[in-house]
Amino acid sequence: MKHLIALSMKYIRRQKLRTFLTFMCITLSAFILATVCAYGSSIFTTLLNNEIHDNGKWELEISNWTDKTDNPGKSVKFVKQHPVVEDYLYISGESTLPPKGNSVNFFELTDGKTTHRLASLSSETYDGNLELTGDYEDTSLAKGREKGIFVSNIFKDMGYKEGDVIRFRLRPARAEYDENAQVIKDIRAELKEKYGTEYTIYDKEYENLPEDLQKSACKTGISTLLHRKKLNLESSPLVNITYGAPVTYTFQITGFKNIERNPSEKFLDIISTSDETISFSELYEKNPEINYEADDHELRIRIADNIDFDDAVKQLFIDLGFDYDRDFYNKEDFGISSNTFLLALEWRSADAIAKIIPNFAVPALILLLIAWFIARFVIDNAFEMAAQERSTHFAALRIMGASKLQLATVVLAEAIFYIFTAIPLGIISALLICRSLMNSFNSLSSGIFEFSAKPLFLGLAIFLSVIAVLISAYTSAMWGARKLSPAEALNFGKPRSNKKKQRKSKSKLDLSSKKFLKRYTRKNIRASKSRFIVATITMGLGVLMFVFSGLIGLCTLKNMRKELNPDNITDFWIDEYLCDDPKDTLDVINKTFGNKEIFNRVDVNTYTMMEVNLPENSDPMLIKGMSNGFNSDFKIIAIQTIDRSEYEKFELEKIIGMSYDELLAIKGSFRNTISKTEKNFVTPQKESYYEFYGVDEKIKLVGESTSKLQKTGLIIPIETTLNCNIPYNITLTTNKEHYEEAVKIFDDFVQNNNTMYSMNAYMVGTGLIDFISSIVKLVLTFLVSIWLVGILSMVNSVNTSVLNRSRELMMLRSVGMTRQQMRKSVILETLLFSSTSAIMGTILGVAVFILVWNDRISKVIIPIIIVVILSIILNILIAIVSAIPAIKSLGKVESIAQAVNR
Secondary structure, three states, X not given: OXXXXXXXXXXXXXXXXXXXXXXXXXXXXXXXXXXXXHHHHHHHHHHHHHHHHHHOXXXXXXXXXXXXXXXXXXXXXXXXXXXXXXXXXXXEEEEEEOOXXXXXXXXXXXXXXXXXXXXXXXXXXXXXXXXXXXXXXXXXXXXHHOOOEEEOOHHHHXXXXXXXXXXXXXXXXXXXXXXXXXXXXHHHHHHHHHHOOOOEOOOHHHHHOOHHHHHHOEOOOHHHHHHHOXXXXXXXXXXXXXXXXXXXXXXXXXXXXXXXXXXXXOOEEEEEOOOOOOOOHHHHHHOXXXXXXXXXXXXXXXXXXXXXXXXXXXXXXXXXOOOHHHHOOXXXXXXXXEOHHHHHXXXXXXXXXXXXXXXXXXXXXXXXXXXXXXXXXXXXXXXHHHHHHOHHHHHHHHHOOOOHHHHHHHHHHHHHHHHHHHHHHHHHHHHHHHHHHHHHHHHHOOOOOOOOOOHHHHHHHXXXXXXXXXXXXXXXXXXXXXXOOHXXXXXXXXXXXXXXXXXXXXXXOOOOOHHHHHHHHXXXXXXXXXXXXXXXXXHHHHHHHHHHHHHHHHHHHHHHOOOOOHHHOOOEEEEXXXXXXXXXXXXXXHHHHOOOXXXXXXXXXXXXXXXXXXOOOOOHHHHXXXXXXXXXXXXXXXXXXXXXXXXXHOOHHHHHOOOHHHHHHOOEEEEEEEOOOOOEEEOOOOOEEEOEOOOOOOEEEEEEEEEOOOOOEEEEEOOHHHHOOOOEEEEEEEOXXXXXXXXXXXXXXXXXXXXXXXXXXXXXXXXXXXXXXXHHHHHHHHHHHHHHHHHXXXXXXXXXXXXXXXXXXXXXXXXXXXXXXXXHHHHHHHHHHHHHHHHHHHHHHHHHHHHHOOOOHHHHHHHHHXXXXXXXXXXXXXXXXXXXXXXXXXXXXXXXXXXXXX
């Protein structure tokens, strides 16, 4: 055995080129398999973590089952203590509204120092493991999932902070508007002038009005009219206030909620994630006239990991008192929600797994099988050529008495060498590259992506690589161990054909003929069909994937060109920001986001609907674009703002005839129509002004423009709108270097200011470019590895063909074949390899792209031409480079031929 292993190592040391080519083929094959498995493992872990992050760890939501039992409350406690339930989360909610009626109804909240009027009360209680809910599933839940009580920002406005113990009193209240207050008098006068009566359909006096006045009365209540004047419950003048029975609450504030709703009115929201429950049921018991609802609840559970999931669910269903055979599959009455994706990723539920197999498992298995077959073909080709080169040695060993097992041991010893050297190198390289790229994804996506090399996936890559090497070594060993005749040995192991072809005509060797090289090259390729087919298929797959990926990339880039334009990229959105003092809005924004190193661009604008008091006989241009409100009592118009940079960018000074400062000075506005080519401006027939509800100043309409400005409706300079008390939208753009600083500033601003909605859109903004760059690196790594395997197979095949034909080439060189003809023959052979692969791969790549890409061919013809030309050029270069080792091998033939001629 020792001598056989030594002989195997001798072959490896002496045949350096063959060893290098075989080593690289096996390394790249292992690299491809490990790349597929490593990315598969990382994507699997990323999907699992992302699902838990977004939706939580819950598996089933079974409140429908507990509600159908005789005692739902007892059933909930039973489920919490059931042995198959590992974790649970019971979510219950309450909502409370003031009583309905013609009076002004609200809740009074007071801590003895400060008093507020509230429009509504709500509370949520989370009992159990908070990890069973996701971060984005319920945005009202405070970050961190701490245990405690979280409240709305109304208490922060009252001066309380986290950790403070608060004691406050709640009670319902009824009141009437103070008819002696000036604002109420003004509203009544406006109603009287416009509708003939000062009462609305919601006033108690409405019932006593004559029928004609009832028909003409305003359909909008006083509260809405006060809102138009920017007055809410807190600031409305009220008299004759009567109170219901109070309830006092005391608890420690753990934190404040992240999101507020409807900033026009104050409200109280409480979230309890501890054993202490804050309920408004006592307030309802003392004041039954209020509207109280407490039916909203969920019971989420997670089944124990050491129990079969389906058996556990069945047992729980039966223990709740239901008939499994009759009721379990009755989805209409007993249907429940399940976290299907999580169950499938955790390999818990057969039904969940079956649902994701078509979309995830099948494509992954197909990709893995393709990678394995490529590796298998390439490795088999490498071992087969290595065995053929040593066929004379094998024949000599057999003649000297070596057994099949001994010859097989020689080849298998080489396989063991490659298993312990080439395969680890390929797998380690794949893991390092995968880790680098996944870390890049992770840094760009704020922790969504995670590199993972799970033992199952890594073991699968190693197993497939080793199996491919052993199968290839075994088949080559069995071929080399068969008993060869001397003629077969001299013919490099090719058995003699028993068929004799009769010549139809005599021919003579004409080395000077132009057709000779073509015929000679075709003959050489036909003589090594298996190697030619393997190399062609492998390289053709590389070309196919290059063409397909290139077309997808070019067409996607073409479609995303507008989105990738720096002027259209937005990294952060803040919608409907209301400053405490509207006049300070721009100053606050500039102070917060004014650092140009952190924020490349800061845009402030608004798109809102405003109510207009339209004078009689208004100019038609003033009326244009207006629509009715919720009823016929008022008109609304869409408002957009413009800043100095936009005004100058679209050359509106030339179109309108006045500078931005002049437009500001007269508090002017203009209407705009979008046009790519036309530029025009029309002034109104008479001087016209907009009178907005709640705005003291009038806005002058200077005319209507037609320009490239991508805004329509009424356009007002942003500085003019600061007196209109309207919300503003803020869009921010940052850069990769200062992203973390930008996030911190953004989160702090959203947390401490009055905003309706905010979003970190970095991954679809600036981060998208870096993300696409990382995706390109990933795809290129995989494509280059497959293409390189094909190239090495082609180098291996051509070089082996030259060495196998050394006697034939020496003979041709001795009878007059020139050195240039020999080189042309090798280059022509590589060109035939490469061109066949290029044609096959390009055609299939374009065909697959056309099938996948849902668009007309005429729209993608240019990318197809570009990719096809690139494929042809690359394959020509590859063919020339691949011929270099074989040309160098011709030097041996040349030296032998010269020795013979002497």
